[in-house]
Amino acid sequence: GQNIDQPTEMTATEGAIVQINCTYQTSGFNGLFWYQQHAGEAPTFLSYNVLDGLEEKGRFSSFLSRSKGYSYLLLKELQMKDSASYLCAVSMNYGGATNKLIFGTGTLLAVQP
């Protein structure tokens, strides 16, 4: 089966660094996405990892360890506008031409002044 776990909620302070973890158990792993979703809005793409290691994109970085089934999203220099849900999503291949995107339940991050 497939399972994706991430913390339900986190709180951090403006200007600080926060790390949001995601662990997964899937077969046919084909990459991991992070999306940001503000309340009542559409998810928007943040990052994609398919190889082990760290991908850096401005204030956001994402790390993947395939052997451990583990990823994290690192947010630096937190701003109030970073308050949102962060969704971990794993792309899985079932053996055909189609990959399937499985979402975790999301981590609600509250940034405080």
Next chain:
Amino acid sequence: EAQVTQNPRYLITVTGKKLTVTCSQNMNHEYMSWYRQDPGLGLRQIYYSMNVEVTDKGDVPEGYKVSRKEKRNFPLILESPSPNQTSLYFCASSYGTGMNTEAFFGQGTRLTVV
């Protein structure tokens, strides 16, 4: 501007009254899908489409229908809505489902069935 457009954004309806939520994308994407998002359950796929006239069930297809007569449009049909279909719905599109193909989401449709 590249976008996925859903309509309506908000809808309140009564049990059993057929409704359609429209979805249109202007990026010439082949792959489109519908999700519902419920508290504590995350995004769950309802139906997806690999191309025109090619559709298949996702994880929670019961009570829903879709069609893909044109590449840009992928409407979600609820023939006889029930209160357990009250949810936030998202349409998404992508070039395909290969590696590093990000999904673009519509603005969402908040449906309430009373």
